[in-house]
Amino acid sequence: MRPKVMQLCLSNGWGGLEMYPARIIPELARQGWQAHGLALEGSRVAASLEQAGVTPLTVPSRGQALWRVGRILAYLKAHEIDVVHCHKSSDLRLGALLATLRPGLRLYFTDHMGVTRPKRDPYHRWAYGRLTRLFSISETTRVRNLRAFPLPPERIRRLYLGIDPxxxxxxxxxxxxxxxxxxxxxxxxxxxxxxxxxxxxxxxxxxxxxxxxxxxxxxxxxxxxxxxxxxxxxxxxxxxxxxxxxxxxxxxxxxxxxxxxxxxxxxxxxxxxxxxxxxxxxxxxxxxxxxxxxxxxxxxxxxxxxxxxxxxxxxxxxxxxxxxxxxxxxxxxxxxxxxxxxxxxxxxxxxxxxxxxFTLAAHVRALVGEYAGEPAT
CATH class of the missing domain: 3.40.50.2000 (Glycogen Phosphorylase B;)
Known part of the structure; x- marks a missing residue:
């Protein structure tokens, strides 16, 4: 049975962050992983996941996602999904709640935007404390992340993005x-x-x-x-x-x-x-x-x-x-x-x-190694 990951992106916008989940899904499949998605109803993220061959679980709003956490947990259990990957900092509230309620869930977050201020208050300590790994998409953002987030250095990894050339x-x-x-x-x-x-x-x-x-x-x-x-x-x-x-x-x-x-x-x-x-x-x-x-x-x-x-x-x-x-x-x-x-x-x-x-294949190889709990090289 192939390992599975849920890409979580509750955004109504459309930029590099929102394009990322659908962009990596074909390469995830080539490298043996089955992708699932969680997106907002009617969003371009949801449409892009459909185009990538994934029918996402959808919610009307971020607030409704929290109210429907039981439904999302049931979905994760039914599909035997043990890895969730978040792409917006505002989605970490849901991701951290899922990780709290489902022990053993591995939670990942990619900081696509680059943090601009410290996030060390009690809420952020709780939310970021549930992360298995935080990915910084450049060394520049990793340096900022080390200063801003309440995480030890070994849980913050630089992972350059990649493209299919x-x-x-x-x-x-x-x-x-x-x-x-x-x-x-x-x-x-x-x-x-x-x-x-x-x-x-x-x-x-x-x-x-x-x-x-x-x-x-x-x-x-x-x-x-x-x-x-x-x-x-x-x-x-x-x-x-x-x-x-x-x-x-x-x-x-x-x-x-x-x-x-x-x-x-x-x-x-x-x-x-x-x-x-x-x-x-x-x-x-x-x-x-x-x-x-x-x-x-x-x-x-x-x-x-x-x-x-x-x-x-x-x-x-x-x-x-x-x-x-x-x-x-x-x-x-x-x-x-x-x-x-x-x-x-x-x-x-x-x-x-x-x-x-900077190839997408190399990026996803490193990513699935993290998903599988392999030590970084």
């Missing part, structure tokens, strides 16, 4: 790539400088726009085109007021013809193939999934020199710049835009690094 292998024919670049507004012969991700102030799109404005002045000989890939509305995770501010700033800088708001794209691996340089100017990334996606697509990355991004990007795979310094960003983009051979060299090194250290 296969969709990021170059697969577009030359004419398909030209067509896609034209669809993204990139003129023939221009260097496509992209920034994928949710359009919100913390993701750094404002400094990127200012950097491109300075690049246009400092290096007028360079032909480039900026491509913002991300939803333009709140339903797609973006800040509509901030989107409007950005669009107004682009117009005020006279860059409307050189920066394209491409909207949400469900084909990010293809879009990355159409770009030449990928930018990740987020001020405080807990990990940086977009970074390793770009690297897997063999694209050089210009990233913020803050948060966890410096753990992923170095001078062999891209460039780092302060998230509040548009001049530094303009200089890095100018260097890469002017040198196609450098772009290629950095991109190839980035893909090699992903294959070595």
């Amino acid at each position: 296969s969709p990021y292998v170059a697969g577009l024919a030359a004419d398909q790539r030209r067509t896609l670049r034209a669809e993204l507004g990139v003129p023939e012969g221009a260097v496509a400088i992209g920034l994928p991700g949710r359009i919100t102030p913390g993701k750094g799109q404002a400094v990127w726009v200012e950097a491109l404005a300075r690049l246009a002045v400092a290096r007028p000989e360079l032909a480039w085109h900026g491509v913002l890939i991300g939803g333009l509305g709140v339903g797609e995770g973006s800040n509509e007021a901030f989107v409007a501010e950005l669009q107004a700033r682009v117009a005020a800088l006279g860059l409307t013809e050189r920066i394209r708001f491409a909207g949400f794209r469900g084909d990010l691996p293809r879009c990355l193939e159409a770009l030449d340089i990928v930018c990740v100017p987020s001020r405080n990334e807990a990990f940086g999934l977009t970074v390793i996606e770009a690297m897997a697509a063999a694209r050089p990355v210009v990233g913020a020199d803050s948060g966890a991004i410096p753990e992923l990007v170095d001078a062999t795979t891209g460039r780092l710049a302060a998230p509040s310094d548009p001049d530094a960003w303009a200089a890095a983009l100018g260097e890469l835009s002017a040198d196609a051979a450098l772009q290629h060299r950095l991109g190839q090194a980035g893909r090699a690094r992903v294959l070595e250290a």
Whole structure:
């Protein structure tokens, strides 16, 4: 009989945290584990679990989940589930209650967001005290977690995220790539400088726009085109007021013809193939999934020199710049835009690094080892 795990994510949002359970489920199955899910009724998390082949147990709200703890315990018993993995700190109330009422249940929590303040009051000591292991998705977050959580160091483990690199292998024919670049507004012969991700102030799109404005002045000989890939509305995770501010700033800088708001794209691996340089100017990334996606697509990355991004990007795979310094960003983009051979060299090194250290298979191998109680290596 295969070992089983319940992925618990009671969120109505939609970002990397919410995508994670469904993303790992196929690999869990390949490595011999059967996944179950607990999600909010009608949420995108619940839909994503269905798409991954798991019919989740659902509840109307987090509050109702606590009232229905008996039903959830009965489900765990009926399906012989001894491992529960939580993904939101607010879900730990339920997870800790389950672990208290079902002795022997192994409870795991991944800190996807990066804690910002200490959590050592009596409630957090109780809730986090029920954890078998807390996973930090970068060394940066692990250092914060060691300071913030009431846990001994051996119960906090760094576990880098991973991706399946296969969709990021170059697969577009030359004419398909030209067509896609034209669809993204990139003129023939221009260097496509992209920034994928949710359009919100913390993701750094404002400094990127200012950097491109300075690049246009400092290096007028360079032909480039900026491509913002991300939803333009709140339903797609973006800040509509901030989107409007950005669009107004682009117009005020006279860059409307050189920066394209491409909207949400469900084909990010293809879009990355159409770009030449990928930018990740987020001020405080807990990990940086977009970074390793770009690297897997063999694209050089210009990233913020803050948060966890410096753990992923170095001078062999891209460039780092302060998230509040548009001049530094303009200089890095100018260097890469002017040198196609450098772009290629950095991109190839980035893909090699992903294959070595950031695959989904390696991530899940480490994860199921933890689920099974194997000592960390």
